[in-house]
Amino acid sequence: MTILYYVLAFLLGAVISGLISFQLASRKRSELDETLRREAQQEADALRKAAHGEAATIRAEAERIRNDAARIRQEAEIQAKAYALEQKARLEEEINRDRTALRSEREELRRERDEFKRELERLNRRAEQLDARGLKLDQLEEKVEADERRVQERLQQAEEKLRAAELRLFEVAGLSAETAREMILGRLEEELEEERAVRVKAMIEKANLEAKRRSQHIVAQAIQRSASETSAAMSVSVVPIPSEAMKGRIIGREGRNIRAFEALTGVDLIIDDTPEAVILSSFNPLRREVAKHALEQLVTDGRIHPTRIEEVVHKAQEDMKAFIHTTGEEGALEAGVVGLKPGMLQLLGRMYFRTSYGQNVLKHSIQVAHLTGLLAAELGLDPAMGRRAGLLHDVGKSIDREIEGTHVEIGISLAKRFGEPAEVIDAIAHHHDPENSETLYGVLVAAADAISAARPGARRESLEVYIKRLEQIEQIAVSFPGVETAYAIQAGREVRVIVQPEKVSDAKATLLAREIAGRIEQDMEYPGQVQVTVVRESRAVEYAK
Structure with a gap:
């Protein structure tokens, strides 16, 4: 019984302990579930907060992107409007420039037409004057014929006097006929020779005055009616092209390219049957050189249209200005002349394209500068002033084909404008008439000019x-x-x-x-x-x- 009691007690204790353990385990599991539930709730709250924060950030970024897009769209609209306005202004400027060019061309044509009318009127007046002078010459010829008749009459009278004198001499001196004839003829011949020389000299002077006026007109007409090979060679440049197809590209649709080229350069572009070449014709060497460089660049580039032609021609003109200035500087440096103003250097550079009797005017001026400097040094004068006067003596020829006046008058005006010394101005004014020069530099420049122009080979003579x-x-x-x-x-x-x-x-x-x-x-x-x-x-x- 006791054992059973102990067993039951043990079993009861075990059951009670199990129940207690089960309760404890249930309580712990509940606490653990509660803890896990709280942690899960906290983590969910944290995730929820993070999601809300990220969503807010994304909404803010989206709002910023939306604002940036609106700003970029607004700037693009502004830039598009500005570009449109700029293009409109450029087109209006081009239209105005074309309109101005057309207006200037019309004015130039009007001036040329007026000049042609004035020249025609002047030629008509000149023809009337020549007719009047022709009448004078006819009167002079009649007078000469009358003088010849009078001389013949005087010769007849002299012969009669000679025969009378022969008879008188025979009677008085007792001379032979041959001796008396020789004496009288010798004396008469001397008298007639003296009178003939005086009359011939007077008639030559009158004829020279009239012939000089007549010859000027005749020479002018001859020059206007003839074109020599030299003038053609000095007014034409040949530009090679790679193929015959290039000629069509140069002409352009309905001739628009060639019209634009000629209007911008002022040079005639001649496209004929000459194989693989086109011809540039102009009496202005500067324009012809600019046109040659521009056309060579267009042919090399291959893009030929009016806008491209305008760009290339403007660039060629700028390059030509730089080339002229550089050439003037090199010429002054070669001649040993310093202190020239940029405008004068530009004029010197233009002389590189000017020729006189086949002689390059810039090279001729450099040579005259060296010769004048040497002559001045030998005479104890200032060689630097001599070189300066010699270099600038023909500076008027740089623009004498563009304005009225002789190269001497133009040179004097240019020298005064650029503040050249009085000695240089005097040399420019009198290098063709040194006897009127007020300084010795004018005489030296005239001598050096004659030496340079007359030396063998200077003007195409072996x-x-x-x-x-x-x-x-x-x-x-x-x-x-x-x-x-x-x-x-x-x-x-x-x-x-x-x-x-x-x-x-x-x-x-x-x-x-x-x-x-x-x-x-x-x-x-x-x-x-x-x-x-x-x-x-x-x-x-x-x-x-």
């Missing part, structure tokens, strides 16, 4: 032809009776003839100069003109012993 021409001039002059010696000077532009005073009188010297000039005109070919100067001098020599 040394052999030059020497042969001088020798022929001297031989012609020496071949006349009474001539002691002759010297060709001024590079063949003048011949000095020294005569024997006992054989050639002052009156005969005039006839001799005329005869020598006529022989030179008949037997020789030469540039320009040859001045014949006959020198007759008498010397009395005595020795004191």
Whole structure:
């Protein structure tokens, strides 16, 4: 019983302990579930808060992006409006520029038409004057014929007097007929020779005055009606092209490209049957050079249309200005002249495109500058001033084809405008008439100018032809009776003839100069003109012993 009691007690204790343990375990599980539930709730709350915060951030970012998009759209609209306004302004500017160009072309055509009318009126007046002068010449010819008739009458009277004098001499002096005839004829010949020389000299002076006026008109007409190879070579440039198809691209649709090119450059573009080449024609070398560079660039680039032509021509013009200025600086540096103003350097650069009798004017001016500097140094003057005067003596030729006036008048005006010294202005003014120069620099520049222009080869004449021409001039002059010696000077532009005073009188010297000039005109070919100067001098020599 006791054992059973112990067993039951043990079992009861075990059951009670199990119940207690089960209750404890249930309580712990409930507490654990509660704890897990609270942690899950906290984690869910945290996740919920994080989700709310991220959603707020995303909404804020979306709002910022929306604002940025609105701002970008507004800026794009503003830029589009500005670009549209800019394009509209550019188109209006192009239209205005084209309108201005057309207006200027119309004005230029109107001026040319007015100038043509004035020139036609002037030529008509000139023709009337020439007709009047022709009448004067006819009257002079009639007067000369009358003078010849009077001379013939006087000759007849002289013959009658001669026969009477012969009879008188035979009676008084008892001379033979031959001796008396020789004496009278010699005396009469001397009188008639003197009178003939005086009359010929007076008539030559009158004829020269009238012939000079008439010859100017004749030469002008001849120049206007003829075009020599030299003028063609100096007014035309040939631009090579890669193929014949390029000619069509240069012409453009309905000729728009060639019209735009000619309007912008002022140069005639000639497209003919010449294979793989086009021709640029203009008497202005600067315009022709600009057009040549522009056309070469267009052909190389291949893009040929009016807008591109305008860009290339403007660029070529700017490049040409820079080239002219650089050329002027190099010319001044080569001549050893410093302190020239930029405008004067620009004018010097333009002289690179100017020729005179086939001689480059800039190179000629540089050579004259060196020669004048050397002459000034030999005479104890300022070589730098001499070089400056020599370099600028022909500066008027840089623009003498664009404005009215001689190159001397234009050069004086330019030198005064750029503040050149008085010595330079005097040299420019008198380098063709040094006898009127107020300073020695004008005389030196004239001498250097003559040396540079007259040296062999300067104006397209070989040394052999030059020497042969001088020798022929001297031989012609020496071949006349009474001539002691002759010297060709001024590079063949003048011949000095020294005569024997006992054989050639002052009156005969005039006839001799005329005869020598006529022989030179008949037997020789030469540039320009040859001045014949006959020198007759008498010397009395005595020795004191």
